[in-house]
Amino acid sequence: MIDLHFWPTPNGYKPLLFLEETALPYNLVPVNIGAGEQFHPAFLKISPNNKMPAIVDHDADDLALFESGAILLYLAEKTRRFLPSDPAGRYDVLQWLFWQMGGLGPMLGQNHHFNVYAPEKIPYAIDRYVKETGRLYAVLNKRLQDRAFIAGDYSIADMACYPWIVPYEIQKQNLDDFPNLKRWFHAIAERPATQRAYAKGKSIAAAPSLTEEAKKVLFGQSAATVK
Numbered sequence: 001m002i003d004l005h006f007w008p009t010p011n012g013y014k015p016l017l018f019l020e021e022t023a024l025p026y027n028l029v030p031v032n033i034g035a036g037e038q039f040h041p042a043f044l045k046i047s048p049n050n051k052m053p054a055i056v057d058h059d060a061d062d063l064a065l066f067e068s069g070a071i072l073l074y075l076a077e078k079t080r081r082f083l084p085s086d087p088a089g090r091y092d093v094l095q096w097l098f099w100q101m102g103g104l105g106p107m108l109g110q111n112h113h114f115n116v117y118a119p120e121k122i123p124y125a126i127d128r129y130v131k132e133t134g135r136l137y138a139v140l141n142k143r144l145q146d147r148a149f150i151a152g153d154y155s156i157a158d159m160a161c162y163p164w165i166v167p168y169e170i171q172k173q174n175l176d177d178f179p180n181l182k183r184w185f186h187a188i189a190e191r192p193a194t195q196r197a198y199a200k201g202k203s204i205a206a207a208p209s210l211t212e213e214a215k216k217v218l219f220g221q222s223a224a225t226v227k
Contacts, residue, residue: 001025001027001059004029005055005056006014006031006052006053007030007033007053007055007175007204008201008204008205010105010108010164011052012053012201013066013162013163013198014159014163015075015204016201017197018075018159019197021191022079026099030204031052033052046066046134050226051099053075060078073087073094073161084158093151093155093156093157096151096157097157097160100157104140104164108133111129111130111132112170112171114126115129129172133171134177135175140181143180143192144184148184154188159194161193165181165185174193
């Protein structure tokens, strides 16, 4: 049995998509990041970076993992699914997984922050991250021009990228500008596992609630908050 420590954010949905695709037994353990539950000592033993998602695999001597990309890689290797076994196919998937972890996620996260959450709307910052979001969308759109999914067959690279495209309207993007990406996006949205994952996420929090106090918790971290 796997415990998935989860909150309905783009990173949180990544392992949930995998677990729903494979029907691995799991428990969903909510971690309300707006209420500061990511700082609880028990959670920090699992995720020392005080971020979710994280997992504990009770069938593997209670192995604990944090970082969504590492979790996806672990689950793929555990089940031998959604990651090719041949070196060329494997590293094709992994390079796009790392592309998401190093670029798509962080840049789109800054887009969300300056567009939605920042107390002061800074035109330069908004323009910077909206443009970079569009550039990354264009990279993905180009990649998808001659294949159904990012690395051919549906893989952990797609599971990593898809949740970050879901809030495209917040990111000030129009999917009609990226027809290959749009086709890919809707194909994943129509997968039964995707629909189950998002239904479960919404049952935990219909919309992540960010009060002013929650914003202080999420955006006021510094070296002093590392325990």
